[in-house]
Amino acid sequence: MSSNAIPRTGAPVKSTGLHKGEIAPGVAKVDPIIVAHGVTRTFGGLKAVDVDHVEIPRNAITALIGPNGAGKTTFFNLLTGFDKPNTGTWSFNGRSLSGVPAYKVARLGLVRTFQLTKALGLLTVLENMKLGASGQKGENFFLSLIPGLWRGQEEAFEARALDLLARFKLDAKSEDYAASLSGGQRKLLEMARALMSEPTLVMLDEPMAGVNPALTQSLLEHILDLKTQGMTVLFVEHDMQMVMHIADWVIVMAEGRVVAEGPPSTVMKDPAVIDAYLGAHIDVDLGVVTGRVKGETDPGITAEEITAEGIAEEEALEENKGKKEANK
Amino acid sequence: MSDTTTTAAPLVVEVKDLTAGYLPGVNILNSCSLTAAKGELIGIIGPNGAGKSTLLKAIFGQVKIRGGHIMLNGDEITGLAANKLVAKGVGFVPQNNNVFPSLSIEENLQMGLYQNPKIYAERLEFVTGIFAELGKRLKQRAGSLSGGERQMVAMSRALMMDPAVLLLDEPSAGLSPVRQDEAFIRVSEINQAGVTTIMVEQNARRCLQICDRGYVLDQGRDAYEGPGRDLLNDPKVISLYLGTLGEDAA
Numbered sequence: 273m274s275s276n277a278i279p280r281t282g283a284p285v286k287s288t289g290l291h292k293g294e295i296a297p298g299v300a301k302v303d304p305i306i307v308a309h310g311v312t313r314t315f316g317g318l319k320a321v322d323v324d325h326v327e328i329p330r331n332a333i334t335a336l337i338g339p340n341g342a343g344k345t346t347f348f349n350l351l352t353g354f355d356k357p358n359t360g361t362w363s364f365n366g367r368s369l370s371g372v373p374a375y376k377v378a379r380l381g382l383v384r385t386f387q388l389t390k391a392l393g394l395l396t397v398l399e400n401m402k403l404g405a406s407g408q409k410g411e412n413f414f415l416s417l418i419p420g421l422w423r424g425q426e427e428a429f430e431a432r433a434l435d436l437l438a439r440f441k442l443d444a445k446s447e448d449y450a451a452s453l454s455g456g457q458r459k460l461l462e463m464a465r466a467l468m469s470e471p472t473l474v475m476l477d478e479p480m481a482g483v484n485p486a487l488t489q490s491l492l493e494h495i496l497d498l499k500t501q502g503m504t505v506l507f508v509e510h511d512m513q514m515v516m517h518i519a520d521w522v523i524v525m526a527e528g529r530v531v532a533e534g535p536p537s538t539v540m541k542d543p544a545v546i547d548a549y550l551g552a553h554i555d556v557d558l559g560v561v562t563g564r565v566k567g568e569t570d571p572g573i574t575a576e577e578i579t580a581e582g583i584a585e586e587e588a589l590e591e592n593k594g595k596k597e598a599n600k
Numbered sequence: 601m602s603d604t605t606t607t608a609a610p611l612v613v614e615v616k617d618l619t620a621g622y623l624p625g626v627n628i629l630n631s632c633s634l635t636a637a638k639g640e641l642i643g644i645i646g647p648n649g650a651g652k653s654t655l656l657k658a659i660f661g662q663v664k665i666r667g668g669h670i671m672l673n674g675d676e677i678t679g680l681a682a683n684k685l686v687a688k689g690v691g692f693v694p695q696n697n698n699v700f701p702s703l704s705i706e707e708n709l710q711m712g713l714y715q716n717p718k719i720y721a722e723r724l725e726f727v728t729g730i731f732a733e734l735g736k737r738l739k740q741r742a743g744s745l746s747g748g749e750r751q752m753v754a755m756s757r758a759l760m761m762d763p764a765v766l767l768l769d770e771p772s773a774g775l776s777p778v779r780q781d782e783a784f785i786r787v788s789e790i791n792q793a794g795v796t797t798i799m800v801e802q803n804a805r806r807c808l809q810i811c812d813r814g815y816v817l818d819q820g821r822d823a824y825e826g827p828g829r830d831l832l833n834d835p836k837v838i839s840l841y842l843g844t845l846g847e848d849a850a
Binding site: 485561 | 792
């Protein structure tokens, strides 16, 4: 159990100077790895994604945040070839990705994970990991006949897989079927597997949802490590503490559009972002708000007000849907 | 409902030395114990794979039990089928796929008490007392709702049978910050309306802020137990499970 203990670490070093000119939605970056322009995706009458222009800075950690239904996951799907947009162009490393299927996108070095995990249940954890490696010699029919030609590579993959599993605290499970993992552990496996292919850009869809807070913290160190190794990370997350801790740049989406972007400390103080997404009560003790605990200080917000904010978020979503349908 | 009354109220749920698992020879729960007194809000936190969800599923008869006992209001319910457990007063809200997407909200709620449809009007009043906005949208298809709203429908459905205990598996998972806080407030309101509640959560801080007592599960066992506020401030629990991210950010 004590092996789970994590050292208290100071704030990580943030990459700065990522943008050119004044900060505004769609601001140009000094060295963008992804440039998307005019990307839209419509489902029935609902415009799920309507991104005018956005650039993702290279070798930095970028967080994509926004309310449920803002189009974050859909935008992920479009960038990685899992879905096709109605209009728009986007490039990765200067190469246009329009019409490139998902498996080719992955080979180019852009790898993603899913919000709902996709592990192969009847393979062991280690086998799942080894599948993630790219450029496997044994995949060639003729080469596969001569084990001597691929055994060395196989062993290297296995060593790499075991190393990653140890970092994600899954090493004890390496021989178990992936189906026997808990929800949080599957999340970890998926992240570890994505790293097997040594990607240039990793896109993580809610990587820490369902992962316990202490492990989250140690995993954050690994994500920061990825940056040191030269990788770029783009992630969707609702955990604002995580975003504040590791993100160099934050992009805020709402109703399919990019509504704000900038360094986390600036974005989190943006009244429009607080209003649309964060709510003003992120540091409030809910025990005091609900009257279960007598707090010394007045939290300054009531349970009714927080509930009303939640309902308002829902209604905004509904209204948006209705409007789009009426415009059709 | 406060910390001091927990010893006096009768026990609604008593889990004693429970051992359970999915695969032969692999126990997820290892002699795990837990109690919930009438009116209590219990929070369960712990590392991934500790057995939190499995414990809820075991109480709800979804996992084969290999040892130990589960009592509900003093009656043994170990190994009973889910439909019997619902009739006896166990309400369960799973984490995913917890509404019937092709049915309306109203039909979802009716499904919650198909074993006792006579009390529908009375229970609908109770549920819409807490979730007022659902009452206005009864005809809407549940599949068209967002994650947050679905969670409210799923909780409401479980409440329709007037359960003696409500089991919630990560009610805040996948919700935006505002809606997460809303979900915790709803859970607190349900409990304050008198429903004994056992909640598994990854958002450990929020969970411990509102619960009367918390359990920290580790490797299938109840490693720590205590009033939510105590666990929240326990240095060992902080370093092992809660992390110190919040302090960094502040």
